[in-house]
Amino acid sequence: xxxxxxxxxxxxxxxxxxxxxxxxxxxxxxxxxxxxxxxxxxxxxxxxxxxxxxxxxxxxxxxxxxxxxxxxxxxxxxxxxxxxxxxxxxxxxxxxxxxxxxxxxxxxxxxxxxxxxxxxxxxxxxxxxxxxxxxxxxxxxxxxxxxxxxxxxxxxxxxxxxxxxxxxxxxxxxxxxxxxxxxxxxxxxxxxxxxxxxxxxxxxxxxxxxxxxxxxxxxxxxxxxxxxxxxxxxxxxxxxxxxxxxxxxxxxxxxxxxxxxxxxxxxxxxxxxxxxxxxxxxxxxxxxxxxxxxxxxxxxxxxxxxxxxxxxxxxxxxxxxxxxxxxxxxxxxxxxxxxxxxxxxxxxxxxxxxxxxxxxxxxxxxxxxxxxxxxxxxxxxxxxxxxxxxxxxxxxxxxxxxxxxxxxxxxxxxxxxxxxxxxxxxxxxxxxxxxxxxxxxxxxxxxxxxxxxxxxxxxxxxxxxxxxxxxxxxx
Amino acid sequence: xxxxxxxxxxxxxxxxxxxxxxxxxxxxxxxxxxxxxxxxxxxxxxxxxxxxxxxxxxxxxxxxxxxxxxxxxxxxxxxxxxxxxxxxxxxxxxxxxxxxxxxxxxxxxxxxxxxxxxxxxxxxxxxxxxxxxxxxxxxxxxxxxxxxxxxxxxxxxxxxxxxxxxxxxxxxxxxxxxxxxxxxxxxxxxxxxxxxxxxxxxxxxxxxxxxxxxxxxxxxxxxxxxxxxxxxxxxxxxxxxxxxxxxxxxxxxxxxxxxxxxxxxxxxxxxxxxxxxxxxxxxxxxxxxxxxxxxxxxxxxxxxxxxxxxxxxxxxxxxxxxxxxxxxxxxxxxxxxxxxxxxxxxxxxxxxxxxxxxxxxxxxxxxxxxxxxxxxxxxxxxxxxxxxxxxxxxxxxxxxxxxxxxxxxxxxxxxxxxxxxxxxxxxxxxxxxxxxxxxxxxxxxxxxxxxxxxxxxxxxxxxxxxxxxxxxxxx
Numbered sequence: 001x002x003x004x005x006x007x008x009x010x011x012x013x014x015x016x017x018x019x020x021x022x023x024x025x026x027x028x029x030x031x032x033x034x035x036x037x038x039x040x041x042x043x044x045x046x047x048x049x050x051x052x053x054x055x056x057x058x059x060x061x062x063x064x065x066x067x068x069x070x071x072x073x074x075x076x077x078x079x080x081x082x083x084x085x086x087x088x089x090x091x092x093x094x095x096x097x098x099x100x101x102x103x104x105x106x107x108x109x110x111x112x113x114x115x116x117x118x119x120x121x122x123x124x125x126x127x128x129x130x131x132x133x134x135x136x137x138x139x140x141x142x143x144x145x146x147x148x149x150x151x152x153x154x155x156x157x158x159x160x161x162x163x164x165x166x167x168x169x170x171x172x173x174x175x176x177x178x179x180x181x182x183x184x185x186x187x188x189x190x191x192x193x194x195x196x197x198x199x200x201x202x203x204x205x206x207x208x209x210x211x212x213x214x215x216x217x218x219x220x221x222x223x224x225x226x227x228x229x230x231x232x233x234x235x236x237x238x239x240x241x242x243x244x245x246x247x248x249x250x251x252x253x254x255x256x257x258x259x260x261x262x263x264x265x266x267x268x269x270x271x272x273x274x275x276x277x278x279x280x281x282x283x284x285x286x287x288x289x290x291x292x293x294x295x296x297x298x299x300x301x302x303x304x305x306x307x308x309x310x311x312x313x314x315x316x317x318x319x320x321x322x323x324x325x326x327x328x329x330x331x332x333x334x335x336x337x338x339x340x341x342x343x344x345x346x347x348x349x350x351x352x353x354x355x356x357x358x359x360x361x362x363x364x365x366x367x368x369x370x371x372x373x374x375x376x377x378x379x380x381x382x383x384x385x386x387x388x389x390x391x392x393x394x395x396x397x398x399x400x401x402x403x404x405x406x407x408x409x410x411x412x413x414x415x416x417x418x419x420x421x422x423x424x425x426x427x428x429x430x431x432x433x434x435x436x437x438x439x440x441x442x443x444x445x446x447x448x449x450x451x452x453x454x455x456x457x458x459x460x461x462x463x464x465x466x467x468x469x470x471x472x473x474x475x
Numbered sequence: 476x477x478x479x480x481x482x483x484x485x486x487x488x489x490x491x492x493x494x495x496x497x498x499x500x501x502x503x504x505x506x507x508x509x510x511x512x513x514x515x516x517x518x519x520x521x522x523x524x525x526x527x528x529x530x531x532x533x534x535x536x537x538x539x540x541x542x543x544x545x546x547x548x549x550x551x552x553x554x555x556x557x558x559x560x561x562x563x564x565x566x567x568x569x570x571x572x573x574x575x576x577x578x579x580x581x582x583x584x585x586x587x588x589x590x591x592x593x594x595x596x597x598x599x600x601x602x603x604x605x606x607x608x609x610x611x612x613x614x615x616x617x618x619x620x621x622x623x624x625x626x627x628x629x630x631x632x633x634x635x636x637x638x639x640x641x642x643x644x645x646x647x648x649x650x651x652x653x654x655x656x657x658x659x660x661x662x663x664x665x666x667x668x669x670x671x672x673x674x675x676x677x678x679x680x681x682x683x684x685x686x687x688x689x690x691x692x693x694x695x696x697x698x699x700x701x702x703x704x705x706x707x708x709x710x711x712x713x714x715x716x717x718x719x720x721x722x723x724x725x726x727x728x729x730x731x732x733x734x735x736x737x738x739x740x741x742x743x744x745x746x747x748x749x750x751x752x753x754x755x756x757x758x759x760x761x762x763x764x765x766x767x768x769x770x771x772x773x774x775x776x777x778x779x780x781x782x783x784x785x786x787x788x789x790x791x792x793x794x795x796x797x798x799x800x801x802x803x804x805x806x807x808x809x810x811x812x813x814x815x816x817x818x819x820x821x822x823x824x825x826x827x828x829x830x831x832x833x834x835x836x837x838x839x840x841x842x843x844x845x846x847x848x849x850x851x852x853x854x855x856x857x858x859x860x861x862x863x864x865x866x867x868x869x870x871x872x873x874x875x876x877x878x879x880x881x882x883x884x885x886x887x888x889x890x891x892x893x894x895x896x897x898x899x900x901x902x903x904x905x906x907x908x909x910x911x912x913x914x915x916x917x918x919x920x921x922x923x924x925x926x927x928x929x930x931x932x933x934x935x936x937x938x939x940x941x942x943x944x945x946x947x948x949x950x
């Protein structure tokens with residue numbers, strides 16, 4: 001557990017390091033910074049899967065923060081259209097006083113506290129004035145400018161609403177954002193081994209909702225704010241203003257809990273010696289993206305990001321050596337999730353995991369389903385043992401195909417009669433970056449022994465997963 | 476109804492025209508072609524909302540067909556990773572024989588039969604071989620290369636599966652696509668006035684599903700195809716191979732029904748004289764996009780696209796002059812959808828419409844909700860009259876804000892006591908083009924008279940829509 005040795009994190013390291021790293025010409029290249037991170041993780045830069053990782057990570061960071069280089073007026077130029085209101089009628093419509101809403105715009109942004117992407121569902125409303133309307137798709141494009149920066153939900157909402165208000169001066173702008181942030185496992189249950197995802201920690205992402213209003217949407221004598229919320233309700237989105245400003249800042253990013261009194265000292269003790277170079281590298285990345293690493297919200301970010309990365313350090317051999325396979329139990333004593341399909345086949349469904357994609361240094365997470373044949377005279381493997389195994393193979397830089405194979409191989413080494421492993425995952429690298437395929441998911445299968453020859457055994461196991469999914473499985 | 480005058484469409488017009496239009500240097504610019512289309516629609520090119528439409532349409536067409544200029548090998552280069560299979564175990568996993576699946580990739584493509592975009596949900600599976608896996612996000616990128624062309628579902632599936640098979644030679648590739656195509660109103664109910672959307676025609680898009688398989692997925696002795704389908708079932712997608720090849724070609728794009736025996740002569744009689752220039756313009760666009768307008772699947776495309784555009788010709792004054800407001804009925808006799816909230820307020824919910832976005836020449840469609848106060852001694856407006864009105868204002872190049880205003884103004888001119896109109900829509904221009912915000916929707920509101928001053932009346936009406944939406948409204 002070298003990564004977690006005692007030691008003290010010096011807040012000045014970042015400052016010192018950026019000068020060191022940047023030299024006279026400013027910050028080092030992002031690619032070089034990523035190489036330092038990989039070395040800090042104990043990885044071999046020449047390994048095939050990692051050779052282009054610095055390039056990929058740099059590209060993803062640049063694309064994900066391209067908003068720094070974009071201007072609202074470039075988007076809106078030529079997209080304001082004259083639309084008269086009513087000619088002979090009292091009321092609000094078209095270019096004067098009518099409410100215009102765009103709902104359910106999917107975006108993603110980078111969390112300024114930990115540098116991980118978070119998902120956003122954005123709703124924008126404005127009330128027309130000056131006999132002008134703005135092209136509807138431009139609202140989404142402007143939102144994207146502010147999302148593609150290091151952000152925090154409330155600031156994103158505020159920047160977006162004020163930018164729209166100032167750029168084409170409607171009677172008012174209203175923005176509601178629903179945001180989802182991947183959990184930091186140890187925050188959910190501090191009594192667990194810190195870097196292992198807990199079941200609840202992975203299945204549910206942290207959610208928050210924020211709003212920002214200008215003009216008539218703030219006016220107590222106007223009903224526009226209520227109407228805006230009702231229009232969202234048509235689509236099933238009900239917004240309650242539960243999060244007042246201020247309380248959110250700490251509550252939102254789970255890594256911020258490391259800064260709280262009860263977390264004090266933890267982050268310091270986790271980041272030491274060798275990691276000061278990693279901290280300098282992250283500081284340099286922030287600098288390269290066009291941000292000021294000394295902005296107060298960003299000061300702790302390198303430490304939090306390095307802390308997150310170190311969860312996925314190459315190997316935690318103690319765990320394997322202690323033998324997560326020693327604990328076996330009789331199948332009839334099994335706990336929840338354990339299904340006994342046939343005398344000799346045992347299945348464990350929905351074992352959660354969180355791994356780090358070695359191509360993009362972004363998390364992928366989901367569930368593992370394991371089916372295996374075993375000797376009826378011996379005992380089946382108990383669920384906690386399988387869960388430890390899944391965590392062991394998940395907690396490193398991985399690709400899903402290899403993870404699937406490694407779990408199957410490990411179970412097979414104990415049971416020896418045939419194993420089938422299905423891994424279902426969501427890859428953050430699929431929803432963020434240029435590709436932005438929200439909602440997509442992946443599945444991989446590995447089979448050994450009896451499962452490779454017996455199609456009916458495979459089918460039986462897949463049907464078990466299918467039934468479980470239908471009754472409210474992971475996704 | 477000048478647009479529908481008798482006449483004969485000469486299939487040679489297109490050929491003649493492209494030579495004429497293109498001159499020595501090839502096809503005319505897409506922008507010029509779009510100008511010809513707008514003139515053919517009777518529009519004023521100098522109108523503010525249309526001034527940049529040629530530019531926008533050209534940009535959307537180029538972005539939407541950028542796949543012609545992209546190569547699979549450029550995407551996959553550097554994205555093949557060595558992953559060994561099992562070391563000492565018999566089975567399939569990792570780089571050898573393991574099934575890898577990416578589910579729910581949202582794409583859109585342009586229909587080669589009518590040039591309108593269609594939506595795609597794409598599922599891809601492959602079986603590894605040669606100890607190599609491909610970066611998961613690359614499957615989505617390769618799919619996009621083939622989607623960003625003039626396509627038809629089965630060809631898209633075939634091109635994708637074969638491209639993957641040939642590029643990194645896995646043991647087999649399987650592709651399943653679910654595709655949705657906007658309805659052509661007159662195809663749904665031929666007894667209706669041809670260019671008006673019918674209720675059923677707008678609410679439900681045409682759906683089809685296709686598959687394409689190579690290698691082990693075609694092998695009857697292998698269970699990979701069944702496993703692939705089961706993995707999709709986990710996510711609620713059940714695929715039945717209902718559409719065999721051949722039968723689909725006509726069934727898919729609704730505009731193709733114009734080519735069928737019962738449609739024969741209709742398209743010829745609809746496109747005449749002035750429209751030959753529009754046909755030439757569309758032929759030229761196809762040429763500019765890098766396609767061959769004489770490829771047999773594309774020969775009828777210009778005629779179908781022009782026919783679609785002509786549905787949205789600037790004005791159909793006869794209809795208004797015939798007076799869609801003459802038919803009034805007692806509110807107590809009203810038909811389905813009519814809710815009588817208060818003595819003096821009447822509401823009609825979910826009146827369907829389909830309009831053409833004047834900024835992008837792409838459809839937007841949805842429902843209109845109308846609430847109005849009326850003199851209890853007079854009669855309320857009956858639903859068919861409101862539906863005609865909605866269709867009248869929808870059937871032209873529009874923006875949603877203006878459509879909302881015009882409907883409110885028209886109802887107000889009859890009732891004079893206050894009107895509230897809510898238009899909810901999906902804009903194809905939001906899901907296609909560069910922005911690709913699948914799932915987003917828009918809402919606009921116009922209010923007159925009593926509704927502008929009485930917040931509780933507004934709230935009452937919005938709640939009525941909300942209740943209706945909760946019980947299975949339009950979206």
